[in-house]
Amino acid sequence: MGRNRMIIVASSLFLSLVTSFLPAQATDVTVLDSCAKKTTGKIRVITEGTCTSKEYSLGNTPITRGEHRPDALVPQFKDRYLAAKAAAKKKGDTLQITSGYRTLERQTYLYKRAIKKHGSAKEASKWVLPPKKSNHPWGLAIDVNYGVGGTNGKKAAAWLEKNGYKYGLCRRYKNEWWHFEPLVAPGTKCPKMERYAS
Numbered sequence: 183m184g185r186n187r188m189i190i191v192a193s194s195l196f197l198s199l200v201t202s203f204l205p206a207q208a209t210d211v212t213v214l215d216s217c218a219k220k221t222t223g224k225i226r227v228i229t230e231g232t233c234t235s236k237e238y239s240l241g242n243t244p245i246t247r248g249e250h251r252p253d254a255l256v257p258q259f260k261d262r263y264l265a266a267k268a269a270a271k272k273k274g275d276t277l278q279i280t281s282g283y284r285t286l287e288r289q290t291y292l293y294k295r296a297i298k299k300h301g302s303a304k305e306a307s308k309w310v311l312p313p314k315k316s317n318h319p320w321g322l323a324i325d326v327n328y329g330v331g332g333t334n335g336k337k338a339a340a341w342l343e344k345n346g347y348k349y350g351l352c353r354r355y356k357n358e359w360w361h362f363e364p365l366v367a368p369g370t371k372c373p374k375m376e377r378y379a380s
């Protein structure tokens with residue numbers, strides 16, 4: 183056995199000795215993710231691999247503003263909503279988005295209209311945030327079942343308020359039963375509700 187060969191054998195022996203005492207390497211661990219079945223919304227936590235094509239990937243963090251303004255709802259936020267919607271449907275509750283992504287122009291229009299209605303910018307902001315503050319133009323806020331009557335309205339939204347955290351969705355404001363945002367990692371408790379937007 184040549185000297186080089188001996189060094190290689192010795193070092194690989196040493197390496198296997200060391201690694202056998204170490205826990206699984208960080209590089210072996212894939213990020214924990216939640217997948218939800220598209221038809222039922224049933225959630226499955228995965229420790230490795232990816233969600234199947236029959237599942238939505240719910241992610242494992244809150245969803246926050248991106249670098250650039252989108253022109254639609256943030257896809258994973260939408261998937262979370264669709265998974266929750268499927269689960270609600272199984273329980274007899276029908277959810278629908280009555281306002282989701284808004285352009286800055288639309289938000290500006292709604293804000294100005296609210297100022298006229300409520301008399302001041304401060305009062306208006308409790309219901310419609312100014313364009314720069316609102317998460318609707320960031321594709322990160324949805325209003326569900328607003329203006330929808332009967333049992334498909336408020337009751338179904340209450341289902342989402344109770345169960346939304348499983349999908350990472352939270353009702354944010356005490357004065358808006360219809361407004362939800364992806365504030366938490368799926369399966370994590372939602373933060374305390376704010377009195378109103380400001």
Ligand SMILES: [Zn+2]
Pocket residue numbers: 318323324325360361362
């Ligand atoms: Zn809203």
